[in-house]
Amino acid sequence: MGNIIDMASFEHLRRSNADDRYTCPKTNITFPHIYKVLVPDGDLVDDVPVFIGTYSTEYRLKEPSSLEQLPGFPPLTATKISTLDATDEIYLDVIHFTNKDRALGFRQACGHLGIEPEHVRSFKNERGLFLLLRRNDAPKKVGHIIYRSSDVQFIHGLGAEMECEYVAAFNIEGNIIPLQSIEVGEEE
Structure with a gap:
């Protein structure tokens, strides 16, 4: 460069x-766009993912897909940021x-x-x-x-x-x- x-x-x-x-x-x-995404955290209980009440923050260049949604978990929330x-x-x-x-x-x-x-x-x-x-x-x-x-x-x-x-x-x-x-x- x-x-x-x-x-x-x-x-x-x-x-x-x-x-x-x-x-x-x-x-x-x-x-x-940059997206700030709140991802629900989970843990395995009897080999089943369970929401533990906390969220992780990720930054992405595209919105999350509906395919990322896990049953029994809150939806991912994405906000456009600058x-x-x-x-x-x-x-x-x-x-x-x-x-x-x-x-x-x-x-x-x-x-x-x-x-x-x-x-x-x-x-x-x-x-x-x-x-x-x-x-x-x-x-x-x-x-x-x-x-x-x-x-x-x-x-x-x-x-x-x-x-x-x-x-x-x-x-x-x-x-x-x-x-x-x-x-x-x-x-x-």
């Missing part, structure tokens, strides 16, 4: 479309891939690096494959949703084309912020 271009420097990036999905102005990629709650102790990375093999390799690398499978969600449409990572490994990034896409761009200084990554980070108020402000000095 070549240069990382932080989209916070582009003033026209405020979310203006009605559905709160982010569209990268450089790559023209519209990211899918920001995280102030109480969430995670951040989300949403990454767009145009190449299926690259996305699969990235997903396999996540497993190799110890990211739990339920913390990696995917969504495919005509524009490519999107991966959503639920992460908690960088305290300064907590509460942010970071969108990443890439494209080939001509770099005049090099006189050549280079693949560039475009990054937009949104805080809990829904404002775009410079990625460097939540990456530099994380160990401080």
